[in-house]
Every structure is written in C-alpha cells, then in structure tokens.
Amino acid sequence: MPYELVWLIFLLPLFSFALISFVLRPSLTHKPRVSGYITIASLLSSLALSIWALMEVMAAPSHNLAIPDISWVIIEGGITIHLGLIMNSLTAVMLLVVIIVSLMVQIYSQGYMHGDPGYHRYFAFMSLFTASMIGLVLADNLLFLYVFWELVGLCSYLLIGFWFHRPAAANAAKKAFIVTRLGDFGFLAAILLLFSNTGTFNIAELHSLAITGVLAGTVLTWAAIGIFAGAVGKSAQFPLHVWLPDAMEGPTPVSALIHAATMVAAGVFLVARTFPLFEHSVEALTTVAIIGGFTAIFAATMGLVMTDIKRVLAYSTISQLGYMMLGLGAGGVAIGIFHLFNHAFFKALLFLGAGSVNHATGTFDMREMGGLRKVMPWTYATFVIASLSIAGIWPLSGFWSKDEILASSLTSQPILFYLAMITVFITAFYMFRVVFMTFGGNYHGGGSEAHDKPHESPSVMVTPMVILAILAVFSGFWNVTGHFGALLGHGETHSFTEGFFGILAHPLPWISLILAGLGILLAYAIYSAKWLSAERIRGFFSPLHTLFYRKYWFDELYENVLVKKALIGGFFAGLQQIDTYGVDGAVNGVANGALASGRTIRRAQTGQLQLYGLFIGIGILAIVLGLYFFG
Amino acid sequence: MSFNYLSTIIFLPVAGAILIAFIPGLSDRVIKRIAAIFTLIPLGLALFLFCNFDSSLGAGIIQFEEKLLWIPAINAYYHLGVDGLSLPLIVLTAFLGFMVVLISWKINLRVREYFAWLLLLETSILGVFCSLDLLLFFIFWEIEVIPMYFLISIWGTGRKEYSAIKYVIYTLFGSAMMLAGIISLYFTTGSLSMVEIAQTGIASFTAVIPVVAIFFLLLIGFAVKLPVVPLHTWLPDAHTDAPTAGSVMLAGALIKMGGYGMIRICVSIFPETAKAYAPILLTLAVISVLYGAALTLRQTDLKRLIAYSSVSHMGFVLLGVFALGQVSLTGAALQMVSHGVITGLLFAMAGLVIHNVEERDLKKLGGLARQMPVIAIVFSIAGLGALGLPTTSGFAAEFLVFVGSFSSTVVSGIQVYTILAVLGVVLAAGYILWMLQRTFYGPVLEQYNGVKDANTMEKVYMFAFVALIMLIGIYPAILTDIIKLGISPIVGLLGG
Numbered sequence A: 001m002p003y004e005l006v007w008l009i010f011l012l013p014l015f016s017f018a019l020i021s022f023v024l025r026p027s028l029t030h031k032p033r034v035s036g037y038i039t040i041a042s043l044l045s046s047l048a049l050s051i052w053a054l055m056e057v058m059a060a061p062s063h064n065l066a067i068p069d070i071s072w073v074i075i076e077g078g079i080t081i082h083l084g085l086i087m088n089s090l091t092a093v094m095l096l097v098v099i100i101v102s103l104m105v106q107i108y109s110q111g112y113m114h115g116d117p118g119y120h121r122y123f124a125f126m127s128l129f130t131a132s133m134i135g136l137v138l139a140d141n142l143l144f145l146y147v148f149w150e151l152v153g154l155c156s157y158l159l160i161g162f163w164f165h166r167p168a169a170a171n172a173a174k175k176a177f178i179v180t181r182l183g184d185f186g187f188l189a190a191i192l193l194l195f196s197n198t199g200t201f202n203i204a205e206l207h208s209l210a211i212t213g214v215l216a217g218t219v220l221t222w223a224a225i226g227i228f229a230g231a232v233g234k235s236a237q238f239p240l241h242v243w244l245p246d247a248m249e250g251p252t253p254v255s256a257l258i259h260a261a262t263m264v265a266a267g268v269f270l271v272a273r274t275f276p277l278f279e280h281s282v283e284a285l286t287t288v289a290i291i292g293g294f295t296a297i298f299a300a301t302m303g304l305v306m307t308d309i310k311r312v313l314a315y316s317t318i319s320q321l322g323y324m325m326l327g328l329g330a331g332g333v334a335i336g337i338f339h340l341f342n343h344a345f346f347k348a349l350l351f352l353g354a355g356s357v358n359h360a361t362g363t364f365d366m367r368e369m370g371g372l373r374k375v376m377p378w379t380y381a382t383f384v385i386a387s388l389s390i391a392g393i394w395p396l397s398g399f400w401s402k403d404e405i406l407a408s409s410l411t412s413q414p415i416l417f418y419l420a421m422i423t424v425f426i427t428a429f430y431m432f433r434v435v436f437m438t439f440g441g442n443y444h445g446g447g448s449e450a451h452d453k454p455h456e457s458p459s460v461m462v463t464p465m466v467i468l469a470i471l472a473v474f475s476g477f478w479n480v481t482g483h484f485g486a487l488l489g490h491g492e493t494h495s496f497t498e499g500f501f502g503i504l505a506h507p508l509p510w511i512s513l514i515l516a517g518l519g520i521l522l523a524y525a526i527y528s529a530k531w532l533s534a535e536r537i538r539g540f541f542s543p544l545h546t547l548f549y550r551k552y553w554f555d556e557l558y559e560n561v562l563v564k565k566a567l568i569g570g571f572f573a574g575l576q577q578i579d580t581y582g583v584d585g586a587v588n589g590v591a592n593g594a595l596a597s598g599r600t601i602r603r604a605q606t607g608q609l610q611l612y613g614l615f616i617g618i619g620i621l622a623i624v625l626g627l628y629f630f631g
Numbered sequence B: 001m002s003f004n005y006l007s008t009i010i011f012l013p014v015a016g017a018i019l020i021a022f023i024p025g026l027s028d029r030v031i032k033r034i035a036a037i038f039t040l041i042p043l044g045l046a047l048f049l050f051c052n053f054d055s056s057l058g059a060g061i062i063q064f065e066e067k068l069l070w071i072p073a074i075n076a077y078y079h080l081g082v083d084g085l086s087l088p089l090i091v092l093t094a095f096l097g098f099m100v101v102l103i104s105w106k107i108n109l110r111v112r113e114y115f116a117w118l119l120l121l122e123t124s125i126l127g128v129f130c131s132l133d134l135l136l137f138f139i140f141w142e143i144e145v146i147p148m149y150f151l152i153s154i155w156g157t158g159r160k161e162y163s164a165i166k167y168v169i170y171t172l173f174g175s176a177m178m179l180a181g182i183i184s185l186y187f188t189t190g191s192l193s194m195v196e197i198a199q200t201g202i203a204s205f206t207a208v209i210p211v212v213a214i215f216f217l218l219l220i221g222f223a224v225k226l227p228v229v230p231l232h233t234w235l236p237d238a239h240t241d242a243p244t245a246g247s248v249m250l251a252g253a254l255i256k257m258g259g260y261g262m263i264r265i266c267v268s269i270f271p272e273t274a275k276a277y278a279p280i281l282l283t284l285a286v287i288s289v290l291y292g293a294a295l296t297l298r299q300t301d302l303k304r305l306i307a308y309s310s311v312s313h314m315g316f317v318l319l320g321v322f323a324l325g326q327v328s329l330t331g332a333a334l335q336m337v338s339h340g341v342i343t344g345l346l347f348a349m350a351g352l353v354i355h356n357v358e359e360r361d362l363k364k365l366g367g368l369a370r371q372m373p374v375i376a377i378v379f380s381i382a383g384l385g386a387l388g389l390p391t392t393s394g395f396a397a398e399f400l401v402f403v404g405s406f407s408s409t410v411v412s413g414i415q416v417y418t419i420l421a422v423l424g425v426v427l428a429a430g431y432i433l434w435m436l437q438r439t440f441y442g443p444v445l446e447q448y449n450g451v452k453d454a455n456t457m458e459k460v461y462m463f464a465f466v467a468l469i470m471l472i473g474i475y476p477a478i479l480t481d482i483i484k485l486g487i488s489p490i491v492g493l494l495g496g
Helices: A003-023 A025-029 A033-060 A089-112 A119-138 A142-160 A166-199 A203-212 A217-234 A243-249 A252-260 A265-275 A275-279 A284-304 A308-332 A334-362 A377-391 A397-412 A414-439 A459-479 A481-485 A498-505 A508-530 A536-538 A542-549 A553-601 A609-630 B003-020 B028-052 B086-106 B113-130 B135-144 B145-155 B160-189 B194-200 B213-223 B234-242 B244-254 B257-269 B271-296 B303-325 B326-357 B373-386 B392-407 B414-440 B456-474 B477-494
Strands: A070-075 A079-083 B065-072 B076-082
Touching: A003 A025, A003 A033, A003 A119, A003 B477, A025 A119, A033 A119, A033 B392, A070 B326, A070 B392, A070 B477, A079 B392, A089 A119, A089 A265, A089 A334, A089 A481, A119 A142, A119 A252, A119 A265, A142 A203, A142 A217, A142 A243, A142 A252, A142 A265, A142 B392, A166 A203, A166 A217, A166 A243, A166 B392, A203 A243, A203 A414, A203 B456, A217 A265, A217 A275, A217 A481, A217 B028, A243 A252, A243 A308, A243 A498, A252 A265, A252 A308, A252 A334, A265 A275, A265 A308, A265 A334, A265 A609, A265 B477, A275 A284, A275 A414, A284 A308, A284 A397, A284 A414, A284 A542, A284 A553, A308 A334, A308 A397, A308 A414, A334 A377, A334 A397, A334 A459, A334 A481, A377 A397, A377 A414, A377 A459, A397 A414, A397 A508, A414 A508, A459 A481, A459 B076, A459 B160, A459 B213, A481 A609, A481 B303, A498 A508, A508 A536, A536 A542, A536 A553, A542 A553, A542 B160, A553 B160, A553 B271, B003 B028, B003 B076, B003 B086, B003 B113, B028 B086, B028 B113, B065 B135, B076 B086, B076 B113, B076 B135, B086 B113, B086 B244, B086 B257, B086 B326, B086 B456, B113 B135, B113 B145, B113 B213, B113 B244, B113 B257, B135 B160, B145 B160, B145 B244, B160 B194, B160 B213, B160 B234, B194 B257, B213 B271, B234 B244, B234 B303, B244 B257, B244 B303, B244 B326, B244 B477, B257 B477, B271 B303, B271 B414, B303 B326, B303 B414, B326 B373, B326 B392, B326 B456, B326 B477, B373 B392, B373 B414, B373 B456, B392 B414, B392 B456, B456 B477
Parallel strands: none
Antiparallel strands: A070 A079, B065 B076
C-alpha cells in the first residue's frame, strides 16, 4: 500500500469532526447516536491503518517511512515551510496509544453521555481532539507540531468546559488553556530561536544539526529548555501542574483521554520527539530529570489526602508524568515512552472506572461511596488490576516500565532515584486507599437519593474497561524481551522467559515490590481492616495534611496573589491609572489648556476703541524704547 | 489597461452615496439595497483584481495603473495603482465595506444620511490604499475624518460627542504633521510620486529640513492612526462609542492606513532613517503590545475590551514593520489584513450581542451560550483568532511577524523585543477567554431568556468572516504570495 495512506490516519477523525458538526448537524438532533458511530468508525479505520503503519515501520531497515509532503508558505529570502509527516517508530507507538485509548473512550462514552443534550457536540469535539493529537504525533516540523499542539489545547478547553453552564467547568477550561499557554510561550520562543539559528523547522534536520554539533552551546540549551517549558505546561509538571486537577470538571471520559493519551502525553512526546536536542545539552537533560523526579513525589503527596476520586487520579497522573520525564532525562526515549505507553492503558482504565462508579453513585466523593465491590464486580476487578499495574506489581505492565525508570535513575541521578523509590510507596498507598474507600466496606449512600441502589454499568461501558484491563496486564510484555526498546533505538533483545523471570534476580525490583506491597498493606490497615484510625493519623500529621490538602497553596499563590492582586489588581491597575490620568489626561489637558487660554485672551477683545488705542500706544512706546536702548 | 478598475472601485461607493443623498423619497429598504449594491460591486471588482493580479511580472511592479496630470503647477498627478502590499488591503476594505452595510441592516435612525456617510467612508479608505501620489493620498486621508465624525456623533452611544470630537482633533493633529512632512518632501524632491521618490532615494536630494524631521513628521501622522502608545487614547473612546458599523470600519480598515503609510512612505522613502531609529520604534511596539494587553485585561465594557486589544495587536504590526526584514514586513502586512477581519468580526458580534441583549457590561452578562448559540460560536471563533490560535489568520500573521522579527538582521538585539512581544499572546489568551466566559458561559440568566440569536442575514455575513479567517489561517500563502511581491522591493531599498 502506498505510504500516502498515512495521511488518512489523521484525516479520518478530522472528517468525522467535519461530518458531524457541519454536514449532519441539523439531522442529528433526533438521532444523536449516529455521531458516536461515525467517530468510532473513523477511529477503527485509523487504528487499522496505524497497525499497518507499525508493521511497515518495524519492517523498514531504519524504522522510518518517507512520506511525500506539501508546500505551505514560501517567502523567498526568508522562509520555506512544508507540511509533512514523520512515520517512524516513535510515531507508530504513539499512534497506537492515542487511537486505542481514544477508541475505548468513545465506545464507553456512548453509555456515559447517553441522554446528554450535547451528545453530538461531544463526539464532534472528541473527533477533533483525537485528530489533533494524531496530527501532533505525525508532524514532521516544529511549526506544525506547534499548530496541533495548540489545537489539542483548544480541544481540551472545549471538552473541559463541555458543561459550560457550570462556572467551575468554565473556570477550569480557561485555567487549563492559560496555564498551558504560559508553557507554550517557551515552546514558541524555542521555535523562533531554532529557526533564526538554523533556518529550518524540520525536526529531522534539527536532529542532524544537533548530532553533528552545528547546533550547540547556549543556543541549543535555551532551545531545549524552551521546548521543555512547553512540555511542562502540557504535561502538567511543576510549577505549571495546577490546571490538571481542575480539568476533571469535564465529562469523565474526557478526563480519561486527556490523562492517558492526548493532552498530557503531548508534553512527554514532545521531549521524546526532539530528544537529540536534549541529549546534546547536559543542562537541559538534567533539568528534565530534576523537574520530572520532583514532580513525581510532589504530586503524589497531594494524591494522598484528596477525597475526590478523580482528584486522586489527577495527582497520580501528574506524578506518573513526572516518572516519564525522569525516564526521559535519566534513561532516554525508549524508557520514558515505554512508561507513557503502559500508563495510557491503566490510567484510561482508572478514569473509566471512576466514571463507572460515578454513573452508579452520582458522586465523585469517596466518602459517600464504599461497598461497591459486590454490586459492581466488573468495575471493581478492572479497577484493581489497573491499581496493581500503576503500583508496579510484577508482572503487570506498570512494573516493567517503572523498573526501567528506577534502574536508569539509580545510575545517573541517585538523589532522584530515592525520591522515585519513596514515590513508589506513596503511589501504592493512595491507589489502594481509593480501592478500599470506594469498593470496600459498606455503601454510604452516594450523591443523591436516586443513587441509593448502585448497579453495574451497561456493557457498552464495561467492555472497553475489560479490554483496557487486558492491556494493563499485558502491554508491558512488549519490552520484557527488549523489543520495544530496540524499536525505539536502544537496548538489546533477549528471550521472553529470560526477561520475565530474570528480572527477579536483581535486588532493585524486589525493593520496589516490597515498598509497593507496604503501601498496599498500609492502605489495607487504615481503610479496610481499620487497625489504624485515619482520623488519628491525620491529626498526628496535621500540618502536613493541611499542606497537602491545600495543594501547597499554589492555587492561592497563582490565582489570588500573582494574577488577581499583583498583576490585574496591582500593576495593570496602575497602568490604567497612568493611561486615564497621565496619557489621556495630557490629551485632555492640552485641549482644556487651549480652551482656557482662549477664554483668557478673549477678554482682551472688548470691542472698546479706547482700550485698543491704549494698547497701540503701549506698543509704540515699547518699540520706541526698544530702538532707543538697543538700536 | 483600458478599463479604469481602481477608479471604479474607489468611486462607486461615493456614487451610491450621492444617489442616496439626492434622490428624494427613497424608502429605507431601497436605500439599504442601493448601499448594498454599490459596495458589492467594488468587492466583486476588488476580488477580480486580486485574481488577475499578475504575480509573474515580478516584485515591485505597479499594476492596474491610472495616471493623469492633475495640478501641473505642483507636479501633482491623479495617480492610482496597486502592488502586492496595497491589493490585500483594498480587498479587505471592499469586503468590510460590503459587510458593514449588512451589519447596519437594522439601523432605522436617519437612514439616508447614515448610509451616505458609510459609503463615503469606504471611498476615502479605498482611495488611501490606491493613491500613489502624495497629495491625492493626503486628500483621501483627510476625507475619512468627516463621515467618521458624523457616524460616531449621531449614531454612537455613550459619550459620543466627546469621542467624536476627540477623534477628529487627534486625527487632524496627526495629519497636520503629515501635511508638513509631505510639503517638506515635495520641496526637497520636487515630486509628489511615492514610487519615484522611493526609487531615486531621498539621500540624493538636499533636504529643506533635516531628513529625520520629515521622517518623524510623517511617522507621527501614521502613528496616531495605527495607533502607537502613547498616541492611542482616541481609539478606545472612538471604538467604544461608535455604532457597530463604525467600529468595524474603524478597527477593520481605517487604522490599517497607519500601518500602510508607515511601510509605503516611512520605510520605503527613508530606509536609512528607519534603520537608525528602529530601536526606539521597536520599543514603542513592545510597549504597545504589552501595555495594550495589560489595559485590555482591566476592561469590563465589551466593546472597550476589544478596542484595547486592538492597541495590543497593532503593536505587532509596528514590530513587524520596524524589524525591517522581508518576513517580518510580510507578517506585518498579513497581520493588518488578519486583524481587520478578526477584529471586524469581534466588533460585529459585540454589536449584535449589545443590540440583542441591551447590555454591554461584562459583569452583568453571562450564560448567553444557551440563548444565542450561533453568536456564541462565531464570537468564540473570532476570539480564538484574536488570541492567535493556529488555523486562524491571527496565528499565521503573528507567527510570521515573530519569526521575521526574531531572525531579522537589520536591527541588533531584536530577539529581546520579539520575545517580549510574544508575551502579548499569553496575555491575549487571558483577556479573550475571560471575555468569552463572562459573556457566554456560566449559569443561564433568566433576564436574558428570549433574546434573539442571529437571523439569516447575520448568519451569512458571519459565515463570510469566519471563512476568510480560516482560509487565511490554513493557507496563508494565498495572501503572502502577493504581499511578498510588494515587500521585496522595499526590503531591497533597506539593503538587508
């Protein structure tokens, strides 16, 4: 098959968006379900094509397919931009993640969004969201990557604010867009810097310039840091992490997509895509590792104390993204992306599970749940699998990628390694805190009277969860043999049994397994067996609890102190005063001055001849005197 | 060229204005139709010129030229012509000229006068973009003040008399400077032809007053119009208090005369002076961008907010112009067109909201997305264009300005100016999203139940605007391929 077909992977969901929102829009009011079917059909076709593309990439000697491009803007003596695609191993893996997760989410959404008045709008946005993310993954130059990057941001804005009549949703959407745009500022600056130094936006060309050392020194470092700033915004890394927890105001399947495969994955992907730039700048690479490692533990601590199930998951996402950044910074593309790959499936599953629970109980507050194990067996089973996977329990997928990150950071970033180890414990604890609070014990009544008898979600929701659960178990096996790493450029391969059991011969996996086990045990002790009282522990750690629960006061610092008080209420208000009374005051002052002087001088024009005669006399006298003294 | 396309385009609107003004007994409906026809034909002709503009002739060639000796004593010609720089602006003006007639369809106060002034306004702006003779240019430049004054002071709102007179005096202050500049230029070179003076080069004449002084006299005239901080305070008042069509024309086409004049006259005729003083002007550009954006964030009046955002966005034009590079100038020209369409649409939508809801205070608006979904969608698209979202023209233009400025070799230290200006885009996201949220999102307010959404005609013109924004955004080459032909000879004069 010709390689031009790769374009279709991107275009099909885009057509789906156009079809739903422009062509079929009027007729969909009565048959909203059609929009779901169109979206799912387009994604199925894209999935088939991307699997084909993956096969081709694996077969190609350099793991890279050349695809014809299109010229976009050409200004002689200045700028030449082509629109092209990269189809290499990184693209192929990302396509698989994006499309599978999106497909599962769309199938699930048919149940979750059933009866919502914005049903077709939802699927239109979802199609556009997926298309933008696919475009981002495929783009072969930084400019188009940036274009899709922003479109992904736009779609997140639209979907987080999907229920725009709720002020919280509208605020969260705006916050997500503006905070990520702050990071995009760095990305854009980096693009400008790179272009002015190299004259190209093309990623492959930039790679070779970095590898050959033409692009080096401070320029390279600043460019890499700028790109990373973009990634920090999108992937919600410290200090731009504040938008992601609020982003749960969108419908839960949207959160699943944002947290697993699209929005936040874009940042990690960007670093991976431009990795040679980082690789040749020690400072930049270290920055990535430090920010990642710090964010991992920083976010995890906040996850410990939240009572909203989606918030716990949100902080866990930030934390896991931190792991990915650490993996990129300490180990390389294959290690970071491998965790992204595995994480996508179990995190999507966790969110879909949370959505399923919410569907049954009408709340996201875990204190109102409990006892759902019996009534929602499928949700329970899949949720536990995902939790074990994220906790890094052998042999589930999360174990394999987390172990690689830990191993690589031990050699290159020892301090971060210890932080990451502590995070393993915290992760296991907060995940099983969720499991026990939600599914264990007795039911606490749900969000409203209507939900006093929770029941399992319909099969249209359960089926994608089961598929994702299977992936959450097995997706990690791809690199048990080392083949995933080899595809992405480094690492050697070995037999499956050797990798599967051989790993247990090392001490490191055992330490992390024990830590994770302790985390689970502690959660069991507090929230299931009640050997320890949660209240007393909270009282004992009261200052810490407040610190975590108030999210280290970052929201207050940013929103109230910096934006509202310092900028809009302070500095900008001062500028406005200057504008009104200084700049415009001067303008009005000149006008008033002219009027006032006119009024004053007018008094001289009395119309009395005697007075005029007097002035003439004074004038003559002045001239005569002047001539006498100076002449 | 046997048929005088440019004269026809320029004078058809004023012919319509004369018909409307002097044929007695016309009903309002007929007046509106006449206005529509006499603006639609120029739009058609402008598009025809756009399609028939011959790019293969190469850069710097004036096309569709008309030249008649006008006042022999001072060597003044009736000289019209277009190149790659002016053609897109002519199409923009003709487009907006037709659109404002549709936007004004609901006007019912002194209809005859209103449309006569509106059409005269279009003629004067078109004349500015077509003139190649400095005296002719100046006359068209001055005519524009009169219709704008009446449009604001009669059909405006709020402190309309104050704003109208402020606009007139401010503009006249600028044009007085400009006239002094043009006269000095004439006595220096003995010519009024922009093309001729630029090609000969000002350096080969003995200037009657220092060249720098002529440069700044002219520049101040353009800087008032663009506007450049600190000469901007007429703009928020005029935009806010003008009727919707007035705001659209003002923001969409009129202030572009300032940017156009800077490129066509200041940079082309005084390349060396422009280079020498670029750092000062770039500083003003950055101040305009950031200061404008900061003030925008403080506004609570829907139209005033959009007006201040124009100050910020015109700062990008100034940045692109005085970065003095091929790409940056092309970007600046594209930004003028793009801003014309985007802000034109923003004002049109704001006008529609204010007309239908009868409320313009952002603190009292809210939840309108449910009650006026079509307006909400179109307003949002225009807003996304204004905040420079990719696939809208705003991104294409601003990106070209940034890339061009950042890599410009003419001015040293330009990277710092550019990066600071890029911050304006972050602030833009803040004020645009805040505005959209305050107007359309949040709980539905009962007092606005039953407000009207867009009607069919409104949907038609909204669609035209949106289509243009997306077209330029997705395929900017449709304009840049033409603009660059007008820009490259100017860059050639700069020797950079």
